[in-house]
Amino acid sequence: MIKHHPSRALLEEFVSGKLVSSVSVIVASHVEMCSKCQEIVAQLTEKAALSAFEMEDDALFFDESELDAEIAMALDDSNFSGSAMNEQQTLAIKSITDLPALELGHLSNPIIELDDNGTKVPLPTAIRSIGLKEWQGIGKVSRARLTLDDDERRTSLLRIAEGGHVPPHTHKGFEITLLLQGSYTDEMDTYRAGDFIWLDGSQTHTPKTEEGCVCLTVSSDALHFTQGVSQLFNPLGKLIY
Structure with a gap:
């Protein structure tokens, strides 16, 4: 069961495209895995759509009488010259058919x-078409960076x-983790597939896993190790970031 979710404010930002x-x-990716957040996103999307059109739930999108009048006018041959319309249609079709064929580059198969x-x-569907770099690892920790350019x-x-x-460790910036498979535990909780965890410099934790896990992560800065000789852990911090 998924226990950790994005905040409602974050889901509102997601729906608004901000x-x-x-x-x-x-x-x-979390929303795809979480039926609860799917319902919230659907509600927020409907609310945003109604707000964009400045309409109430029971409002009509058009006046049916006006639509009937528009259709009648369009079917009335007296409203235009047939020869002029045919000439316009011919020019429009020619302008399209004369365009050079598009050359599509090679599209790599998505990683399912x-x-x-x-x-x-x-x-998750959201990352299947994003390129994946080679895996790199130290000990039992490894990562493959996605080719997603985001500052x-x-x-x-x-x-x-x-x-x-x-x-x-703690974090100089923020770190978002979405657990895709397996589980891990830290000082705060145990996390399983679908859990969405947002951490920053105010939290210190030590992730451990008995069964192993695979996560999708977004980090804005490197890790900051809080115990031992931190310089010894710098390669691991750079690897995870």
Whole structure:
């Protein structure tokens, strides 16, 4: 059962199209996995549509009597010259057919699922057409960055192998994690597939996983390790960011 969701304010920003691309992608991925948030997004979308048209729920989109009059006028041959209309139609068709054919570049096949040591991990629709760079790893932690250009924000797939963990750390910026498969635990809770976790510099945690997990992450800055000799963990921090 999914326990952690985007805030309603964040979902409102998502529906209005105001989120930056990386955050919009990870919110869309959560919504795809979460029936509760799907209902909220549907309600917010309907509300936004009604607001855009400045209409009440029971308002009509058009006046049927005016529509009938428009149709009658369009069918009345006396309203235009047949020869003039035919000439206009011919010119319009010619302007279209004379356009050069579009040359479409090669479209790569979308990545539908990820092979995690023999286990198939379905990927959210929002990231299937985004390129994926090579996997890099240290110990039981590995990541593959998505080719999503969004200023300093990095979007990645993150794997922590069975029995793996990340040392205690906080974040210089923010980190959003969407769990795609498996589970992990930190000082605050246990998280499972579909959970959406937004952390910043006010939280310190030590993610651990017994069964292993695969996550979609968005980070705006590097990790800051809070225990031990932090310089030793810098390569891991750069890898995750």
